[in-house]
C-alpha cells in the first residue's frame with residue numbers, strides 16, 4: 001500500500017520560481033516582437049510615402065516645359081502641402097503632406113512623419129530640369145551629428161523621418177508635440193538644418209544617448225530616372 005502525500009512548501013516554492021522565470025523569459029521577447037513589428041510597419045509606411053512622392057512628381061508638371069516637381073512640406077499639420085510663392089515652397093522641411101499624397105498619416109507609434117526636400121526640386125515654375133544639379137545644400141545623411149556632409153548619402157532630394165518608439169520631438173495625431181530629444185543624434189534630426197542622422201538604435205546608457213529614429217530617403221540617382229524616364233533636359 002502506498003501513501004499519498006501533498007507538495008511540501010519547498011517544492012511549491014521551487015515550482016513558483018520556475019514559473020516566474022518562464023513568464024519573465026516570455027515577456028521580454030513579446031515586447032521586443034511588438035517593437036519589431038512596429039518598426040517593420042513604419043518602414044513599410046516610409047516606403048509607400050517614397051513611392052507616393054515619386055507618383056506626385058509624375059502627375060505634377062510645370063506649365064512651361066512639362067518638368068516634374070516634388071510636393072512642398074506640410075508645415076501647419078493639416079496634411080496638405082503649403083502653397084508656393086513665385087514657385088517656391090515656404091519651407092524645405094515639415095511634415096509629410098499625407099493628405100495631398102494619399103500616403104500614411106502616421107508611423108506605428110501614432111506620430112506624424114517628417115519630410116525634408118530642396119527648393120531645386122519643388123519649384124513649380126522651373127521643375128526638375130537639366131539645370132538642377134545635386135549639391136551640398138541639399139540634404140545630407142550622416143552616421144552621427146558631428147558629420148557635416150553626408151557620409152552615408154550625399155546631396156539627397158528627399159528625406160523622411162519617423163521619430164521612432166520614443167517619439168521625442170514628434171507631433172502626434174492629436175496635434176500635440178512630444179518632449180524634445182536629449183541625445184545629439186536625435187536633436188540633429190529636428191534642428192531644421194539639412195543634416196540627418198541614420199543609424200542603429202542605441203540605448204540611454206550609450207555614450208551618444210538614446211537613438212531610435214527611422215530615416216528613409218530617395219537618392220537623386222534613383223529619383224531622376226523615375227520622374228524623368230527620358231531625361232529632364234529641355
Ligand SMILES: [Ca+2]
Pocket residue numbers: 074075076077078079080081082
Ligand atoms: Ca498644410
Ligand SMILES: [Ca+2]
Pocket residue numbers: 162163164165166167168186211212213
Ligand atoms: Ca526617436
Ligand SMILES: [Ca+2]
Pocket residue numbers: 187188189190191192193194195196
Ligand atoms: Ca539636422
